Amino acid sequence: MPNLEVNIHNLILKNPVMTASGTFGYGQDFGDFYDVSKLGGIVTKAVSKEPRQGNFYPRMAETTSGMLNAVGLQNKGIDNFESVIYPELKKINTNIIINVAGHTVEDYVYVCERLNQLDHVHAIELNISCPNVKDGMAFGTSCPSATALTIAVRKVYHKTLIVKLSPNVTSIAEIAKAVEDGGADALSLINTLLGMAIDAEKRKTVLSTAMGGLSGPAIKPVALRMVYQASRAVSIPVIGIGGIMNGIDAVEFLLAGASAVQVGTANFINPNAALETITGIEDYLNRHSINDVNELIGML
Ligand SMILES: Cc1cc2nc3c(=O)[nH]c(=O)nc-3n(C[C@H](O)[C@H](O)[C@H](O)COP(=O)(O)O)c2cc1C
Numbered sequence: 001m002p003n004l005e006v007n008i009h010n011l012i013l014k015n016p017v018m019t020a021s022g023t024f025g026y027g028q029d030f031g032d033f034y035d036v037s038k039l040g041g042i043v044t045k046a047v048s049k050e051p052r053q054g055n056f057y058p059r060m061a062e063t064t065s066g067m068l069n070a071v072g073l074q075n076k077g078i079d080n081f082e083s084v085i086y087p088e089l090k091k092i093n094t095n096i097i098i099n100v101a102g103h104t105v106e107d108y109v110y111v112c113e114r115l116n117q118l119d120h121v122h123a124i125e126l127n128i129s130c131p132n133v134k135d136g137m138a139f140g141t142s143c144p145s146a147t148a149l150t151i152a153v154r155k156v157y158h159k160t161l162i163v164k165l166s167p168n169v170t171s172i173a174e175i176a177k178a179v180e181d182g183g184a185d186a187l188s189l190i191n192t193l194l195g196m197a198i199d200a201e202k203r204k205t206v207l208s209t210a211m212g213g214l215s216g217p218a219i220k221p222v223a224l225r226m227v228y229q230a231s232r233a234v235s236i237p238v239i240g241i242g243g244i245m246n247g248i249d250a251v252e253f254l255l256a257g258a259s260a261v262q263v264g265t266a267n268f269i270n271p272n273a274a275l276e277t278i279t280g281i282e283d284y285l286n287r288h289s290i291n292d293v294n295e296l297i298g299m300l
Helices: 028-032 077-089 105-116 143-156 172-181 217-233 247-256 273-287
Strands: 006-008 011-013 017-019 041-043 060-063 066-069 095-100 123-127 160-164 186-189 193-196 211-215 238-241 260-263
Touching: 017 273, 066 217, 077 105, 095 105, 105 123, 105 143, 123 143, 143 160, 143 172, 172 186, 172 217, 186 217, 211 217, 217 238, 217 247, 238 247, 247 260, 247 273, 260 273
Parallel strands: 017 041, 017 260, 041 095, 095 123, 123 160, 160 186, 186 238, 238 260
Antiparallel strands: 006 011, 060 066, 066 211, 193 211
């Protein structure tokens, strides 16, 4: 049996596979399919200070080898998270990573300070990269804002701080460095690419918001390229996300420089996708007589 354990700063993951924010709810819904404690970690849907309604329907559209979404960070806010969702998450025996969204620095700081008090929250993932809300990318597309937000959160959050980057930038290396300079412990990338779908018959955009975030296999080559560039620009660990459907896709991200991966859109197609990604990595290691998954990281 090869070793699958990897480290992301102080987080010890039993294997390198997590689920991506917004594609796995808060973990419970998938409990009917398999024991979600087998995952290396679960990244929750975004949690914000106040409840958010999300955008009007239609807010999802299928595209060639992918999908567009404009869900808009819908969630019930931190109070509901703490009283209703958190007690359920405590029953899951793996790393729980809370994705955090906000309109202002103060919003992010408020939520992260509250999450810092909760023992079974092992890390936070700062979402500075949502393309389908009005101010969702404000912090993730400017280096000074990304650094300032990371510094502010770092002061109140003392466990593992992951910052999730947007691909909608000119230089991923620069923004990665800016976030590292702000004190992040790890980076995750990529969030969705800003895209659009048009219904020619109706002469209308498909999504109510006109534009939305593109995800799925269509974005994998972009994600691989960005993980490759970002991991060479920083010395903190990078978590690879974007179009991962199976173990081989995950191995490609590890080779590109990721220390772990997240499975997103694939969960909508096959609810067992994340679990099968773990066994796929294990099969690859066995086939190549590699004893430790860490040997793959950045091996390209
Ligand atoms: C329906 C949907 C909702 C999402 N919600 C969030 C979110 O709340 N926070 C976030 O950081 N990313 C969110 N994402 C982005 C994913 O976590 C991931 O970064 C992206 O989809 C790329 O990975 P994939 O191609 O494996 O899906 C969402 C993606 C989808 C498809």
